[in-house]
Amino acid sequence: MNQPALPFEQLQQCTPVALRQSIAAGQYQGHTSGLGQGRVQANIVILPSDWANEFLRYCTLNRQACPVLDVTEPGDPFFRNLGAAIDIRHEVPQYRVYRHGELSETPLDIAHLWQDDLVAFALGCSFSFEQPLLEAGIRLRHIELGRNVAMFQTNIDTRPTARLSGKMVVSMRPMKAAAAIQAIQITGRMPNVHGAPVHIGDPSLIGIRSLDTPDYGDAVPVEADEIPVFWACGVTPQSVVQASRPPLCITHAPGCMLVTDLWNSDL
Template sequence: MTDLSIPHILRQEIRARRFRAPTTGVGGDALQANLVILPEAEASAFLRFAQANPQPIPLLAVSEPGAVALPSLGQDIDLRYDLPRYRVWHEGVLTEEPEEIAALWRPDLVSFAIGCSFSFEAALAKAGLPLRHQEAGRNVPMYRTTLATRPSGAFHGPVVVSMRAMPAAAAIEAVQICAHMPLAHGAPVHLGDPAQIGITDLMQPDYGDAPVIEPGDIPVFWACGVTPQAAILAARPAFAITHAPGYMLVTDIAADQAERHLRGVHGL
């Protein structure tokens, strides 16, 4: 039986199109990444936007133009094939969701790997905290909010959040665990009443699947790496590629070692 807890094996299964599901609960304790790919002409503006919004858009790696690899995140990564599903945008309009993007690749494309909340789920599970979406075999629910990003150039828009419902005591422990993982969005941005951040119907997420909420649970919201997709809707670049929400790049880096690893790679 294929061991999907080993990142490079999981990527091989994705590349062979044998694994096509959301990546929550797979890849072991590996750091997972959202993906934004833009033409070089748009890349500098997006880089400044990411740097201005480090909690929803924690940068893990930026490629050279045309490069399909991200060596700092894994030696055999090929960004054209190694996510289970992508999104393609033209003028800010979502036009398709392919399973690979080789035919769309161009020598001017710059790729941004962005931290993902799936990266802290193994730590929450190890602490015995509930992950209701995993238990139900669902993608995590994600919502557009009234929280605003800090604009940069044409890029602006709302912060998108992911939500995991859990008892209040578990939520407190989750805050403590995630505060030490800034490259996976860090501590939650909101707990409790979703209306306070502009979410009118918790059962109707903008992305992902409907949540599972047990009696006594409170909703806990983390900043989400789908935030750039809301910014792409607003900025309307001529061409962009992103991950499909919940379908991530799984790296070779242990999530709890990510900051130390990437500081060493980048000489910080």
């Protein structure tokens, strides 16, 4: 039975282990930006084994959007290289289940869906580079407003494999020009969590009609003296799944990440 929900401010004080325990107990179902005390956060993709090798190849072809941090063995729900006893069936705040490319449910736990042939992938997340940006004095408005980051479908094609193809998804953070230059320098040193931005400035050049209506996450205002800065996003596989239609794919809900025990500074 789910326990009473915990306030975000209390969760900010939790260690990664305590945070994952709270999530597994049903005490938190929201976004994880600003949580984890400087630990690496991960996007999640879970596929049947007959699609897993091809997805791994897809990730190697599209490393900026899909940087692989860890992969489980078929049927094993535990990530062995990300921390203590991380069971992917319980420790993400909210999941998405796609069947033949169609979103079928958004459960808080996937134990009832687990199969012996499933393989889980942990992919680097831009939430991991937010801490060094903050430490450098760069303001992140979605965190200040307590919102999820804004994410957008683009017209940027990813590199396809035989069965997997689709458009890149990006996350957007508004910044003044000097801060944007500094952010490029900082994130460019972190290729395991998307690296440097893929676009800066006019969103229409990458197929985004309006910054007021993100495809995922929450709208974040851009002030008159700011420019939008766009990073490749780990929600890209969800766009690819919808286009490529594997029989089953389980992902995190956008912004609702797996918080690991690894330090962002180690990346």
